Amino acid sequence: MSRTAFLVLVTFCFALAAPLAAAAYFRWVRAARPAVGVFGTGDVFVMMGFVVVLPFAYLALPGWGLPTVLGLVFAGGLSVGYERVVTHRWLRRGLILGLLGADLAAWAAWRAGAAPLWFTAVNSVVVLLIAVSAANLSAQGGLRLRHAAWFTLGLAVYDLTFATAIPITQKLAAAIQGYPFAPSAGLRVGDLGAVIGMGDLLAYALFGVTAYKAYGRTGLRVALVVVAAFGALAPALSPLVIEAVTGHRPSLIPAQVFFGPGAFLGYLLLRRLGPERRMAEILGNPVNRPADRRARWLGPPAPSVAPAPAVAPAPAAGPAASVAPARPAEVRGPVRLS
Secondary structure (H helix, E strand, O other): OOOHHHHHHHHHHHHHHHHHHHHHHHHOOOOOOOOOOOOOHHHHHHHHHHHHHHHHHHHHOOOHHHHHHHHHHHHHHHHHHHHOOOOHHHHHHHHHHHHHHHHHHHHHHOOOOOOOOOHHHHHHHHHHHHHHHHHHHHHHHOOOHHHHHHHHHHHHHHHHHHHHHHHHHHHHHHHHHOOOOOEEEEEEEOOOEEEEEEEHHHHHHHHHHHHHHHHHHHHHHHHHHHHHHHHHHHHHHHHHHHHHHHOOOOOOOOOHHHHHHHHHHHHHHHHOOOOOOOOHHHHHHHOOOOHHHHHHHHOOOOOOOOOOOOOOOOOOOOOOOOOOOOOOOOOOOOOOOO
């Protein structure tokens, strides 16, 4: 029971942290929007293609090739995603190198005999930051809630296929064990451990931020309920049910098998509220512009005072000007002589 309680607590916290942080990023940061045009259904298939191909590419890398590629991917994702958060280029690069260096140092300490808590904690922060920025780049670049719902439904089919029929997920999970920059978040304390894949966190953040973009706070509330129920509780409690039925406790639960259908049902529920808000509508609202948000917290900027017009100097005193005598008024009509 202690193992299950730890799994539920860690999974619940990380699963909800992803959409909440993504919504906060969406509210306060305007990411650089790439010129990708209108996001369509074909783009969802392109995203699924990357998801299917990446595990095979990771497994084909020899030895240290996998953590090297993951480190470069982490550095690039943080640099692009937080360009508008830390605008100074060298400061941003220094912070990213420091964060990745802390991840590598914590991994080295763990391999040297230290507790794995620090490595899992630092690595989880890095993975969560990448999932939040990647979800916002997609949402602010044109991804809509409808696309996110279909994408998570496709991930459910993908997870079910590659966790049962073709066990690629198990091989990838075993390949990243013992290496730095693991694409997963979680905590490990002694014999207790709980891990969430980076793809799962990305799905939770993507669904949460697109629901927030489409239907505001109502959409975010529904997304949080869906993530808590189908992304955290159902995957964490399902090993107990499977063990009670079969007598065997699985070590790996494909979370998207539960979350994909739940997210699609959440989308169908939100769709009854009306059409989704587009990014152009949000940017057109003064409340959502960065300058107006700063004014709400810091007050309006001081009014600019126009400089007073220059006054021409009075002419210097000189000799009195001659004044011509006034001409008498002209008299019209007959003149009477006395």
